[in-house]
Amino acid sequence: MTNTRTFFLAPGWEFSAESIALGSIITNPMHPSLALFKATESDFSELSRATMKTEYSNTATEDSDKPVGLFRTFLGLFGLGNEDSFHYDRKRVLSYSFRGMESVSFVPASDLRTKAILETERVAQFCHASDYQASVFMVMGIKTVRGAGVTTGSTKGGAWRVHLSVGLSTDEERTDPTVFAFELDELRLSGTGEVKLLGRGGEETIAELQGRLDRDFGEATFTVIEGFDEGNDAPCKIVASSPAQVDLLTASSARIDTSVLRTFKEGRT
16 A cells, blocks of 8 residues: 555544644654644644544445444444443444544644754653654644444344444534544654654555554554545555553543433344
8 A cells, every 4th residue: 555644543532632732742652642842833834734524424344355444443442432331342333423523634844843853852852861762753633523423233132233422412513522543753863963754654555664663662552454534535554552452441531422322122133
């Protein structure tokens, strides 16, 4: 796969649209809200570009030969974040939907990487402490979703179909979006003060990206797969937390509107 965008999945439902900032510098994609540096609007050479997809629904497929949706992958890992109140089988998701998905990205000013790394004490200290072997990551794009829902087979009762929703509100303007994916540039500071951009952007293969992440974070941290972006149906690479990491994460903090939780029973099989 060539010339495709790469999205890291957020490690759970707890990230509001304000918690992960465009242009910020982080040290680990597992902690995208812990920034050592935050950019300002003057650091963007082009105005942030936003695209919105509304009222989307799709049938979940188990065909391993077909690319999986970006948001569908996130749902497969973290569900709707409400397992404390209702348990369902994520492997039997029949369909999924959302009210709105927004994608925001930016083009950095020419001096932003230098400003963020060389001229920011906390970032420079982090690079120096690793003897210039550790990378830092700049957040280049953010994807948010609101009004998410799934129809799935239940883990209890066998023949039940269940519809669950999160982030829905009777007042559409008050529905809060949640960050579920983001784009990163991996940067590394050399001992001579040069800021290097690692990887080959959209031309980097899945195998190359997987190898780079394995070297940086260990082989049991991230899994890279082929997928597509439900926002525009374009192919993409998806970087997801590995099953071992997901087991350590908690996604129970999602905002659930229990009034929209509905169940209905079909004939037993």
